[in-house]
Amino acid sequence: DADVTQTPRNRITKTGKRIMLECSQTKGHDRMYWYRQDPGLGLRLIYYSFDVKDINKGEISDGYSVSRQAQAKFSLSLESAIPNQTALYFCATATQRQGDPGELFFGEGSRLTVL
Amino acid sequence: DQQVKQNSPSLSVQEGRISILNCDYTNSMFDYFLWYKKYPAEGPTFLISISSIKDKNEDGRFTVFLNKSAKHLSLHIVPSQPGDSAVYFCAAIGSSTDSWGKLQFGAGTQVVVTP
Numbered sequence: 091d092a093d094v095t096q097t098p099r100n101r102i103t104k105t106g107k108r109i110m111l112e113c114s115q116t117k118g119h120d121r122m123y124w125y126r127q128d129p130g131l132g133l134r135l136i137y138y139s140f141d142v143k144d145i146n147k148g149e150i151s152d153g154y155s156v157s158r159q160a161q162a163k164f165s166l167s168l169e170s171a172i173p174n175q176t177a178l179y180f181c182a183t184a185t186q187r188q189g190d191p192g193e194l195f196f197g198e199g200s201r202l203t204v205l
Numbered sequence: 206d207q208q209v210k211q212n213s214p215s216l217s218v219q220e221g222r223i224s225i226l227n228c229d230y231t232n233s234m235f236d237y238f239l240w241y242k243k244y245p246a247e248g249p250t251f252l253i254s255i256s257s258i259k260d261k262n263e264d265g266r267f268t269v270f271l272n273k274s275a276k277h278l279s280l281h282i283v284p285s286q287p288g289d290s291a292v293y294f295c296a297a298i299g300s301s302t303d304s305w306g307k308l309q310f311g312a313g314t315q316v317v318v319t320p
Contacts, residue, residue, distance in 0.1 A: 094248070121306050132209070132294055132310035133249070148307070180248055184306040189251075192239040192298040192308050196248030 093117045096181050096197035104205050109168045111200045113181030120185055122164040123194065124148075124156060127178040136179075139164055171204040178202075208232045209297050211311035219319055224282040226314050228295030231276065236300035238271060239308070240280050243292045252293070253280070285318045292316070 094115045103109055113122065121140050125133040135148030137156040145156055153175060155167045168175055178201050182194040210229045218224045230238075236257045241249035255262040255269045255278065262269050268281045282289055295311040298304050 123306055125310075130214075130312050131207070132211075132312045133308070134310070135307055138306060182248070182306070186305055190239065190254045191237050191300065191305050192254060192296055193251045194249075194306055194308065196250070198246065198248050 094181055094183055094195055094197035096200045098200060100201045102203045103171055105172055107171050109171050111166045111179055113164045113197060115162050115183045117183050117195060119183035123182040124166045125180045173204045176202060176204045209295055209309045209311040211295050211314050213314050215315040217317045217319060218285050220287060221284045224285045224316055226280040226293050228278045228311055229276055230297050234299055235297040237298045238278050239296045240269060241294040241296060249294060287318050290316055290318045
């Protein structure tokens with residue numbers, strides 16, 4: 091089983107719909123992140139959380155919200171989806187207790203298409 | 206404006222030869238540089254990193270070189286193997302604890318290793 095699990099893996103929705111992408115991890119890491127990948131742009135940080143009740147905006151947070159329900163769970167919501175939010179979304183975890191400062195552990199991704 | 210740039214979207218190399226991937230950055234505050242590897246339908250996985258106080262780091266077939274004065278780093282894969290066919294992302298990060306996990310990614314380079 092994957093250490094970082096994202097659901098759903100694929101989702102097609104319509105403009106204006108509310109969408110939630112969920113992430114859960116079994117690594118015991120305190121830090122969790124949501125990135126989005128677009129062709130030609132690489133991955134960009136949407137939101138991150140260093141612990142439960144700690145939520146921070148990343149580079150491209152407009153149009154998104156997050157919830158850290160527990161140390162192991164971090165969900166990303168699009169309140170009213172728009173076509174330019176069509177992308178591949180990745181959840182990632184990290185811990186300062188081990189590894190390099192930039193060493194993230196990614197989930198397999200959630201591909202979202204907004205029509 | 207992208208602070209980390211990978212100007213070659215693709216690279217084709219013969220099995221057994223050297224693959225050289227290049228990456229440029231603009232922010233002199235970056236302290237740590239990383240390479241991630243991504244296969245289709247999977248999340249990126251950490252490959253190798255280098256601190257700004259070093260100019261070379263080697264791990265098996267993978268070596269990363271850093272030229273701080275030129276704000277340039279490169280990843281060498283020797284010898285290249287078919288399993289190395291993937292997208293490689295260059296990433297950079299600052300050194301503060303607040304920066305942990307908040308990576309700036311390049312757009313990626315698709316490497317294809319041919320028999």
